[in-house]
Amino acid sequence: MCGIVGYIGNRNAVPVLLQGLEKLEYRGYDSAGVAVFDEREKKICVCKKKGRVENLESALYDNPVKGRLGIGHTRWATHGVPSDINAHPHFSGSENVAVVHNGIIENYMEIKEILQSKGFEFISDTDTECVAQLVEYYYDQSGDFNDAVFKALEKVDGSYALGIICKDFPDRIIAAKKNGPLIVGLGQGENFIASDMPAILKYTRNTYILEDNEVAVITKDDVKIYNPDKEEVKKNVYVVDWSIEAAEKSGYDHFMLKEIFEQPKVVSDNLNRRFKPDGSGIQLDDIKLFREDLEKINKAYIVACGTAYYAGLVGKFLIEKLCRIPVNSDVASEFRYKDPLIDENTLVIVISQSGETADTLEAMRLAKRRGSRVLAVVNVVGSTIAREADDVIYTLAGPEIAVASTKAFSAQVVAMFLLSLHIALETDKMSLEEFDEIRREMLKLPSHINKILTQAPNIKRFMEKYIDSKNVFYIGRGLDYVVCREGSLKLKEIAYLHSEPYAAGELKHGPIALIEESTLVIGVATQQELFAKTMSNIKEVKARGAKVLMIAMQGNTETEKYADDYIYIPKTHPILTPLLANIPQQLFAYYMAVGLGNDVDKPRNLAKSVTVE
Numbered sequence: 040m041c042g043i044v045g046y047i048g049n050r051n052a053v054p055v056l057l058q059g060l061e062k063l064e065y066r067g068y069d070s071a072g073v074a075v076f077d078e079r080e081k082k083i084c085v086c087k088k089k090g091r092v093e094n095l096e097s098a099l100y101d102n103p104v105k106g107r108l109g110i111g112h113t114r115w116a117t118h119g120v121p122s123d124i125n126a127h128p129h130f131s132g133s134e135n136v137a138v139v140h141n142g143i144i145e146n147y148m149e150i151k152e153i154l155q156s157k158g159f160e161f162i163s164d165t166d167t168e169c170v171a172q173l174v175e176y177y178y179d180q181s182g183d184f185n186d187a188v189f190k191a192l193e194k195v196d197g198s199y200a201l202g203i204i205c206k207d208f209p210d211r212i213i214a215a216k217k218n219g220p221l222i223v224g225l226g227q228g229e230n231f232i233a234s235d236m237p238a239i240l241k242y243t244r245n246t247y248i249l250e251d252n253e254v255a256v257i258t259k260d261d262v263k264i265y266n267p268d269k270e271e272v273k274k275n276v277y278v279v280d281w282s283i284e285a286a287e288k289s290g291y292d293h294f295m296l297k298e299i300f301e302q303p304k305v306v307s308d309n310l311n312r313r314f315k316p317d318g319s320g321i322q323l324d325d326i327k328l329f330r331e332d333l334e335k336i337n338k339a340y341i342v343a344c345g346t347a348y349y350a351g352l353v354g355k356f357l358i359e360k361l362c363r364i365p366v367n368s369d370v371a372s373e374f375r376y377k378d379p380l381i382d383e384n385t386l387v388i389v390i391s392q393s394g395e396t397a398d399t400l401e402a403m404r405l406a407k408r409r410g411s412r413v414l415a416v417v418n419v420v421g422s423t424i425a426r427e428a429d430d431v432i433y434t435l436a437g438p439e440i441a442v443a444s445t446k447a448f449s450a451q452v453v454a455m456f457l458l459s460l461h462i463a464l465e466t467d468k469m470s471l472e473e474f475d476e477i478r479r480e481m482l483k484l485p486s487h488i489n490k491i492l493t494q495a496p497n498i499k500r501f502m503e504k505y506i507d508s509k510n511v512f513y514i515g516r517g518l519d520y521v522v523c524r525e526g527s528l529k530l531k532e533i534a535y536l537h538s539e540p541y542a543a544g545e546l547k548h549g550p551i552a553l554i555e556e557s558t559l560v561i562g563v564a565t566q567q568e569l570f571a572k573t574m575s576n577i578k579e580v581k582a583r584g585a586k587v588l589m590i591a592m593q594g595n596t597e598t599e600k601y602a603d604d605y606i607y608i609p610k611t612h613p614i615l616t617p618l619l620a621n622i623p624q625q626l627f628a629y630y631m632a633v634g635l636g637n638d639v640d641k642p643r644n645l646a647k648s649v650t651v652e
């Protein structure tokens with residue numbers, strides 16, 4: 040969603056802010072802007088434009104600004120359409136205060152009305168403008184910028200990550216956070232703020248991660264962090280261990296393609312870290328989920344959004360099958376509002392790449408309030424979900440930049456394999472011999488994925504053949520149906536194609552009416568025991584004129600009789616197939632999106648990290 044970057048130091052802030060905003064583009068946005076303190080004019084200059092960061096760059100080229108203090112923002116519209124006026128930063132009425140904001144101020148109408156009654160005039164439709172005006176309102180009373188920000192924060196409800204500057208205090212940026220990520224980057228004679236690490240990775244790896252309700256006062260040589268009672272808080276420096284290359288495209292046309300091709304490494308990193316070297320089980324590092332903990336648990340609940348939810352559905356299947364523990368599952372936006380049946384005997388597993396998804400975070404907090412134990416499967420180290428959960432399994436996928444999740448999904452699925460095996464071993468539902476059989480198969484997964492990736496040119500050819508499809512159906516049974524759901528989501532989000540995933544056996548109960556001459560059906564049939572059943576559904580759609588692209592397990596040559604095109608995945612243990620069967624789907628969605636001329640890494644209307652409800 041929105042992105043924030045801020046700079047104070049001795050460099051010209053403008054290029055630092057623009058490069059930072061470019062690094063945040065992946066999060067999804069519709070306008071961009073900067074506010075920079077001009078030392079000669081002694082005023083804050085704001086430049087903001089609807090559309091891409093390039094638009095902002097050309098506006099700055101036409102009207103250059105320069106200064107050593109600035110804040111920048113990429114906006115993803117919530118209140119008010121994407122436009123130059125609604126773009127951030129927002130000024131207060133006298134242009135004394137400028138603000139960038141991620142999140143939603145829920146009581147902004149109330150604040151706006153009060154300030155309007157005192158003569159303040161508003162020019163945008165945004166909730167953010169009320170923060171700038173409110174800070175100015177308090178500043179006018181006391182002349183104390185820090186105090187004005189504290190007072191304003193007492194009045195606002197909702198979620199925010201804020202960067203605030205004031206014309207009369209060009210020595211500082213004030214940052215504040217509640218339910219939205221914000222970090223302070225620590226340099227030598229310069230400091231930064233950012234909503235996400237890539238924005239400042241070029242300059243520093245040393246950061247403070249702000250907690251909810253903390254306020255940071257940042258000068259070029261110093262950072263002071265306060266709690267809401269204005270008491271100073273001492274924080275540990277968190278050193279980011281990503282390489283810069285990890286956040287670059289490294290020769291690939293798109294981040295998404297690069298991330299698809301990183302999957303063998305992501306999977307092997309996870310396996311090397313999690314399998315005990317002597318083969319006797321799984322090491323989940325900090326997770327304290329042993330026999331005595333598991334004895335208290337009588338059910339699990341898996342909660343997540345989007346792709347992470349589908350990884351969770353693989354986990355549900357495995358925990359039920361291997362551990363014989365009942366597992367409920369829900370998307371976080373539903374779970375939050377349904378009064379879920381959970382208590383202190385429930386293990387709630389939340390899954391999130393970003394660790395900041397608002398619905399998942401709130402679902403987790405609800406679970407904690409009900410006394411449930413919360414285990415989070417998270418990619419971004421130090422993110423809010425990771426910090427607040429009782430236990431964390433990090434998915435070790437490195438930074439995922441493309442909006443469409445690929446390698447993070449694979450890493451989440453591997454985490455589900457590992458977690459279910461760990462629970463099965465701890466509760467004696469699985470013998471070491473059975474574990475060893477699966478472990479050996481898992482160790483082959485990176486090389487299996489590599490084999491599938493060599494089929495990329497074939498999959499590109501399928502794209503050329505099916506590029507005119509208007510509706511695509513994904514059908515499969517059991518774990519294959521979960522894979523279909525993820526494949527269909529990927530096609531929707533980046534190829535903008537209407538597609539539906541169906542449990543293959545459900546087709547006859549209605550959706551088959553939609554199958555007509557040349558409708559594309561992608562069949563996933565990797566589960567040996569369900570293969571014949573799924574193939575009978577494939578025959579039904581073929582009989583109605585569908586074109587069929589099959590994903591099946593090597594050796595099931597029956598596939599070739601009925602499919603127009605097919606991709607085989609290497610033979611593996613049946614519980615491991617979702618990881619492999621999904622890879623051709625990722626490549627298919629990718630090539631379709633490229634073929635249709637879409638912006639693959641930044642699909643329309645989508646944001647990488649959904650930090651609002």
Ligand code: F6R
Pocket residue numbers: 344345346347348390391392393394395396399442443444445528529532647648649
């Ligand atoms: C799809 C996609 C989204 C995310 C979802 C959850 O490709 O990326 O569906 O999976 O928004 O995000 P996280 O995992 O960050 O909680």
